[in-house]
Amino acid sequence: MATKGPPKKKIKKIKTTVEEINDVKQEILGTVIAQLKSIDGEATGSPLSLPANVTPEQLELLINQLLNNDEPLPYAFSVDDKEITNTLYNDIIQGLKKSTEDVLTIVYQPQAIFRVRAVTRCTSTLSGHTDAILSISFSPDGAQLATGSGDTTVRIWDLNTETPHFTCKGHANWVLYISWSPNGKILASGSMDKTVILWDPTTGRPLGDPLKGHTQWITCLAWEPQHLYGTIRIWDTTLRRVVMNMSQHTAAVTYIKWGGDGLLYSASRDKTIKVWNATQGTLIRTLEGHGHWVNTMALSTDFVLRTGAFDHTGRIPKDENEAQEWALARYKAVVGNKPERLVSGSDDFTMFFWEPSTSKKSIARLTGHQKLVNHVCFSPDGHLFASASFDNSVKLWDGFTGKFIASLRGHVGPVYQVCWSSDSRLLISASKDSTLKIWDLKTKQIKLDLPGHFDEIFSVDWSPSGEKVASGGKDRQLKIWRN
The missing domain is CATH 2.130.10.10 (YVTN repeat-like/Quinoprotein amine dehydrogenase)
Incomplete structure (x- = not known):
């Protein structure tokens, strides 16, 4: 009579979707307090708690909402003259050796609505x-x-x-x-x-x-x-x-x-x-x-x-x-x-x-x-x-x-x-x-x-x-x- 082997362990499913990975990243990296300011130095809204891995695209959505723009406009964002091109964490926290406990001033400036293609x-x-x-x-x-x-x-x-x-x-x-x-x-x-x-x-x-x-x-x-x-x-x-x-x-x-x-x-x-x-x-x-x-x-x-x-x-x-x-x-x-x-x-x-x-x-x-x-x-x-x-x-x-x-x-x-x-x-x-x-x-x-x-x-x-x-x-x- 065949004997049964040891019971198989249940393998926990690993999160694989982009959204789930980003959720995990956010939990690990935490949040930062940031004040958005125009290029002229005027504060826009109150200081906000933002995910440390926030991207320029997400900041663009946010500033368009805060400014009540009828049509979304393109913006560039920087901290201490360092532009955010990847994420706030990669470019500023790591790049400028900032702490997530610092209150960051994020300067936004409008970009041209149209885009010029390079001559080739x-x-x-x-x-x-x-x-x-x-x-x-x-x-x-x-x-x-x-x-x-x-x-x-x-x-x-x-x-x-x-x-x-x-x-x-x-x-x-x-x-x-x-x-x-x-x-x-x-x-x-x-x-x-x-x-x-x-x-x-x-x-x-x-x-x-x-x-x-x-x-x-x-x-x-x-x-x-x-x-x-x-x-x-x-x-x-x-x-x-x-x-x-x-x-x-x-x-x-x-x-x-x-x-x-x-x-x-x-x-x-x-x-x-x-x-x-x-x-x-x-x-x-x-x-x-x-x-x-x-x-x-x-x-x-x-x-x-x-x-x-x-x-x-x-x-x-x-x-x-x-x-x-x-x-x-x-x-x-x-x-x-x-x-x-x-x-x-x-x-x-x-x-x-x-x-x-x-x-x-x-x-x-x-x-x-x-x-x-x-x-x-x-x-x-x-x-x-x-x-x-x-x-x-x-x-x-x-x-x-x-x-x-x-x-x-x-x-x-x-x-x-x-x-x-x-x-x-x-x-x-x-x-x-x-x-x-x-x-x-x-x-x-x-x-x-x-x-x-x-x-x-x-x-x-x-x-x-x-x-x-x-x-x-x-x-x-x-x-x-x-x-």
Whole structure:
């Protein structure tokens, strides 16, 4: 007679669903007390008890509920300038060595509703210039593209057929800088021949004679912001004469900016930046601190001042009054309740971070680059800015505090210029090493490497719509890149 074996033990079923695993994680990791605050420092609601493993997606749902948003909006979240990309526990508790017993301040900031896709391929290589391309600029609505070259010409390109539309001749020396008026109806060019020429982009013809008055090369141009319209020498483009001559610098002026609050900023080889009243032409204050030439400046409102009434929706104002209203609304949305911020870069390897409308004292001195700082650029939303240096690197900085965030390394030659996508999520850099690189701001890593040029790339621009990138340099070729 067969004997029965020992009774079988009942095996307890293991939880395997994602929800059950998350429940177990939450029990193990516990909860944290957190206060949600806007980027402006305003508390939203009372402190909350949150799961330690809360994700950005869950925080996004929460903040949309707390703000009573009719349509859910995308947000980014950070603690002590460290972004939450995985979970609060992984990025903050472990990453910043915080305790679950600490009261955490989680800062939220809105992201662009639309998303720009990275350009991935060169769709056209456009020849025509017979010398290096020195300046590239899309029009504010992104419908037109202009280039300035060492061959003394300005070219306006047809972006539909990707062919030359007009070759604008009039300068007698290198065209160093081109700039569109915020309404896109006039293109200005500055040259080594010491003149400014205004062009009609619909015909390619000059609007009158060249504007004369400078005694040295013209390296930068700045238009009055659209929301300030009524229409460093200030030219009345209608009367074609100099309105003011601001001449208190003791060396060459290298860069100028026209702010949205009626102030002008001029950077110089005399190591200073001067702040001017644009209406009266009077000097308001001098910003000092740099130990060598000031090469470049950027304003936190640069993108919205450049694009005026035009945004990603493609809507077109019915007249100049409506355009001015839209431009003002866009400007106010970017500024919020803070003053415009300015960053300056120098041959002394440093940058200074300023609120020049309120004080001549800098907020921060920014160090880290090992060679001269060639270019700085704020993200369209003003939350970040990037710096390009001859030390082969790009660095990222907080747009409100100037705090260092990350170094972007990958170029093997000096970086000449950087430019942001209109949604502030991507950055492109142009280098002496003949490559463009697109950086993902979430991972702080190279997203795409874009070879194709045969020599140094001096200039790059990303269209305001985000669909195209244009680049040019020493090889005399204009390249159009699309996604």
